[in-house]
Amino acid sequence: MSGELSLWNDTPNKKAIVDFVEAVTDESGAHYVPPGKRIATFDNDGTLWCEKPMYIQLVHGLRAIGKTAAEKPEVRARQPFKAVYEKDMAWLGKVAEDYAKGDPTGLFTLATAITEVLADITVDEFEADAQEFLTSAQHDRFKVPYKQLTYKPMVELIEYLEKNKFDVWITSGGGRDFMRAVSEEIYGLSPSKIIGSSITFRYADDEKGVAQVLRNKDIEQPIDDGPGKPPHIHRATGRRPIFAAGNSDGDIQMLKYAKGHKGLSLALLVHHDDVDREYAYDGGAETALELAAGSGWVVVSMKNDFKRIF
Amino acid sequence: MSGELSLWNDTPNKKAIVDFVEAVTDESGAHYVPPGKRIATFDNDGTLWCEKPMYIQLVHGLRAIGKTAAEKPEVRARQPFKAVYEKDMAWLGKVAEDYAKGDPTGLFTLATAITEVLADITVDEFEADAQEFLTSAQHDRFKVPYKQLTYKPMVELIEYLEKNKFDVWITSGGGRDFMRAVSEEIYGLSPSKIIGSSITFRYADDEKGVAQVLRNKDIEQPIDDGPGKPPHIHRATGRRPIFAAGNSDGDIQMLKYAKGHKGLSLALLVHHDDVDREYAYDGGAETALELAAGSGWVVVSMKNDFKRIF
Numbered sequence: 001m002s003g004e005l006s007l008w009n010d011t012p013n014k015k016a017i018v019d020f021v022e023a024v025t026d027e028s029g030a031h032y033v034p035p036g037k038r039i040a041t042f043d044n045d046g047t048l049w050c051e052k053p054m055y056i057q058l059v060h061g062l063r064a065i066g067k068t069a070a071e072k073p074e075v076r077a078r079q080p081f082k083a084v085y086e087k088d089m090a091w092l093g094k095v096a097e098d099y100a101k102g103d104p105t106g107l108f109t110l111a112t113a114i115t116e117v118l119a120d121i122t123v124d125e126f127e128a129d130a131q132e133f134l135t136s137a138q139h140d141r142f143k144v145p146y147k148q149l150t151y152k153p154m155v156e157l158i159e160y161l162e163k164n165k166f167d168v169w170i171t172s173g174g175g176r177d178f179m180r181a182v183s184e185e186i187y188g189l190s191p192s193k194i195i196g197s198s199i200t201f202r203y204a205d206d207e208k209g210v211a212q213v214l215r216n217k218d219i220e221q222p223i224d225d226g227p228g229k230p231p232h233i234h235r236a237t238g239r240r241p242i243f244a245a246g247n248s249d250g251d252i253q254m255l256k257y258a259k260g261h262k263g264l265s266l267a268l269l270v271h272h273d274d275v276d277r278e279y280a281y282d283g284g285a286e287t288a289l290e291l292a293a294g295s296g297w298v299v300v301s302m303k304n305d306f307k308r309i310f
Numbered sequence: 311m312s313g314e315l316s317l318w319n320d321t322p323n324k325k326a327i328v329d330f331v332e333a334v335t336d337e338s339g340a341h342y343v344p345p346g347k348r349i350a351t352f353d354n355d356g357t358l359w360c361e362k363p364m365y366i367q368l369v370h371g372l373r374a375i376g377k378t379a380a381e382k383p384e385v386r387a388r389q390p391f392k393a394v395y396e397k398d399m400a401w402l403g404k405v406a407e408d409y410a411k412g413d414p415t416g417l418f419t420l421a422t423a424i425t426e427v428l429a430d431i432t433v434d435e436f437e438a439d440a441q442e443f444l445t446s447a448q449h450d451r452f453k454v455p456y457k458q459l460t461y462k463p464m465v466e467l468i469e470y471l472e473k474n475k476f477d478v479w480i481t482s483g484g485g486r487d488f489m490r491a492v493s494e495e496i497y498g499l500s501p502s503k504i505i506g507s508s509i510t511f512r513y514a515d516d517e518k519g520v521a522q523v524l525r526n527k528d529i530e531q532p533i534d535d536g537p538g539k540p541p542h543i544h545r546a547t548g549r550r551p552i553f554a555a556g557n558s559d560g561d562i563q564m565l566k567y568a569k570g571h572k573g574l575s576l577a578l579l580v581h582h583d584d585v586d587r588e589y590a591y592d593g594g595a596e597t598a599l600e601l602a603a604g605s606g607w608v609v610v611s612m613k614n615d616f617k618r619i620f
Contacts, residue, residue: 124550177548180548184346190548191549198545201545202537203538203539205566213540229513230513231510231513234511234523235511237501237502238500238502238504239501240434256515260522
């Protein structure tokens with residue numbers, strides 16, 4: 001196993017992961033789990049890719065709002081179009097701040113506007129747009145396209161699990177179809193392995209008579225966050241995970257769901273403690289960090305456990 | 311290819327299927343589709359397993375209603391508990407008749423009662439119950455457990471497609487978790503490959519503090535039928551199928567969605583024309599059969615194309 005997880009330092013956390021994988025894959029051992037039941041679920045924002053200073057999908061959504069505000073003066077009278085058009089960073093900053101404090105009102109206003117400006121297009125058009133954005137738009141600090149901002153040790157962990165015949169899924173509070181646009185390229189996971197929040201869809205024939213699936217405005221409930229995660233996981237996989245990885249309070253129920261597996265299980269919490277190479281923040285993860293300590297979850301230190309970040 | 315589809319007679323329909331599969335898997339050909347994009351979707355009731363004289367899931371639901379009616383006298387005052395308790399076959403027959411005529415009111419009353427009596431249990435409990443039913447309850451005419459009533463040439467078709475690196479899904483108007491209980495055993499497909507209609511779920515810790523996913527009463531909208539199928543397919547797979555198989559009007563939009571693929575595609579309609587070995591009926595498939603003739607869909611004759619049924 002010495003060649004495994006080469007981007008991880010040789011810490012107790014790495015050992016805990018490798019020990020777990022070896023135990024559940026050992027056919028003659030007491031903790032063996034057959035391949036079809038080795039379900040692993042990963043959160044995305046802050047667990048697999050960078051979520052600071054802003055959710056990547058929010059940057060994409062703001063761009064779409066900006067486009068609409070530029071084209072349609074009538075929308076500029078209301079938020080968030082006004083703030084985006086006027087580059088009112090105070091308004092936008094407050095949205096993030098409120099959300100971190102547990103007040104999602106501003107984020108909901110933003111999300112509603114985003115679903116509005118991205119409605120009534122086909123799923124193929126949305127995919128092309130998201131793909132273009134993730135490939136061309138750059139992160140302000142790291143100066144690379146957003147799709148490159150995946151945590152490489154975590155991507156390596158996905159590959160390691162897949163090599164050990166785990167069935168790996170990504171389940172994110174963020175938009176499912178947004179991640180799917182690049183999931184194969186950046187995670188090696190087909191679009192069908194991506195679960196997440198989503199708007200609803202409708203069927204329609206286009207003007208050429210070709211059957212299309214179109215995006216609606218309304219967000220499917222519940223979103224794939226907090227207590228919504230286990231239902232989403234059940235819907236997509238039909239099974240309880242034996243491994244789950246997250247980084248925030250929105251992942252608590254998913255981590256507990258994995259820990260509810262009757263055999264051996266592993267819950268992993270990525271801790272953002274590397275201010276030099278990424279960011280250091282506990283905001284929005286306070287309860288998870290507290291629970292982790294008492295629940296035997298593996299708290300991964302990005303600073304100490306990761307040889308590199310990106 | 312002579313050893314392929316051994317349960318199919320050598321008819322033009324079999325040739326059309328084999329030709330299609332050979333064309334999209336031929337890397338040097340004009341119609342090549344890479345493995346990850348070879349999405350195939352199958353309807354279940356009447357396409358993969360027997361749906362007469364009654365949807366299998368309905369038999370399961372009626373049994374659950376009967377159990378509740380036997381235990382709780384107070385529910386017997388209302389339908390469908392009254393009809394089930396009194397074995398009022400006229401009332402129940404009318405439900406099926408009305409539904410075939412396009413009036414789903416009775417079926418909705420039934421479905422609502424079924425979701426009610428199967429609510430507030432964990433997904434594991436439901437799975438065990440469905441599994442037990444499909445393994446032990448017998449079909450009145452064929453005298454075998456329901457799970458044996460799959461059309462073996464269609465199961466062979468699934469295997470043939472998988473062997474040719476198709477990504478095979480089942481997408482049914484019927485209940486997703488009901489099929490999942492036996493999908494691996496009868497179709498060789500993991501639960502995650504089963505799409506379908508469903509109630510919604512909620513997360514809760516049980517009395518031992520173990521995280522559980524529980525069934526709610528309400529049915530998720532839209533159901534996975536008719537115009538609801540392409541949105542369900544998109545949600546689960548993220549891709550447009552290039553192959554789809556159905557048997558009724560509820561499959562039209564799915565078949566059209568597959569035919570909307572820009573390259574080669576195949577839409578297949580199973581025609582129930584074998585009164586001796588199964589059933590013969592066009593009810594509920596009239597429009598699909600009409601469309602098939604004008605759209606180049608392959609209409610499979612169970613009588614002429616299948617060497618055996620079960």
